[in-house]
Amino acid sequence: MENRNDFLNYMEEQIAALPCESVSELVKQAEGTDRLYLVFVDILKGFCQEGPLSSKRVAEMIQPVRQLAQALVDKGLSGENLVFLQDDHSSDAVEFSSFPPHCVKGTSEAETVEALKPFRNMSGVQVFRKNATNALFSRNEKGVRFFEFLENRFQEGPSTFVITGDCTDLCIYQNAMGIRLLANELNADVRVVVSAEHTRTYDTPVEVAKKLEIPAHDGDLMDLVFLYHMKLNGIEVVKTITEK
Numbered sequence: 001m002e003n004r005n006d007f008l009n010y011m012e013e014q015i016a017a018l019p020c021e022s023v024s025e026l027v028k029q030a031e032g033t034d035r036l037y038l039v040f041v042d043i044l045k046g047f048c049q050e051g052p053l054s055s056k057r058v059a060e061m062i063q064p065v066r067q068l069a070q071a072l073v074d075k076g077l078s079g080e081n082l083v084f085l086q087d088d089h090s091s092d093a094v095e096f097s098s099f100p101p102h103c104v105k106g107t108s109e110a111e112t113v114e115a116l117k118p119f120r121n122m123s124g125v126q127v128f129r130k131n132a133t134n135a136l137f138s139r140n141e142k143g144v145r146f147f148e149f150l151e152n153r154f155q156e157g158p159s160t161f162v163i164t165g166d167c168t169d170l171c172i173y174q175n176a177m178g179i180r181l182l183a184n185e186l187n188a189d190v191r192v193v194v195s196a197e198h199t200r201t202y203d204t205p206v207e208v209a210k211k212l213e214i215p216a217h218d219g220d221l222m223d224l225v226f227l228y229h230m231k232l233n234g235i236e237v238v239k240t241i242t243e244k
């Protein structure tokens with residue numbers, strides 16, 4: 001137990017010492033905005049504002065993400081470089097055996113939050129609708145699977161993917177890792193950047209969990225462990241991405 005506390009303290013120190021990134025540095029390192037991609041993961045009403053999986057804690061990242069998206073668009077990032085990975089479940093989704101029904105196709109829960117709709121509505125945006133937490137096997141409207149889309153981007157040259165949204169330990173972790181691991185497998189020159197301020201998970205205290213007979217989920221601890229774990233795996237985890 002003592003060792004465990006040492007490790008928790010160590011992880012906290014590591015995450016507290018994360019560097020900051022800036023929009024201008026991102027664009028500079030990517031040599032412009034052509035090879036820079038902003039990925040919005042599940043920033044949907046069903047995780048932020050309504051339904052059984054919505055969480056106020058998760059919704060805290062909406063405004064920082066909106067500001068980051070605006071700053072990148074102001075720098076010239078086009079709709080083609082905005083990637084939306086979003087839950088769009090069938091009503092009989094197998095995933096509903098693990099989580100209560102949420103973000104069913106055609107419902108308002110499956111919609112992008114209002115604050116981000118101006119970006120979602122830009123022409124050329126890439127949308128992958130998924131029926132599982134990991135989007136790698138999901139398809140866009142043209143039937144292209146997300147991993148095929150990534151392979152095509154990787155072949156075009158060095159690229160940078162900035163991952164935002166929720167939840168840190170589920171869809172952020174799995175999709176950031178998916179992009180990182182595909183790039184590793186292909187020896188592709190790819191930066192995967194995750195900002196702590198632009199990602200978030202939910203909180204279900206043990207007391208509440210016991211009362212409702214649902215799994216407990218410590219938001220602060222899960223954010224900490226999974227940010228640390230992504231860093232361990234070569235994802236560039238930063239404290240924030242400043243607008244300038």
Ligand SMILES: [Zn+2]
Nearest residue numbers: 087095132133
């Ligand atoms: Zn889901």
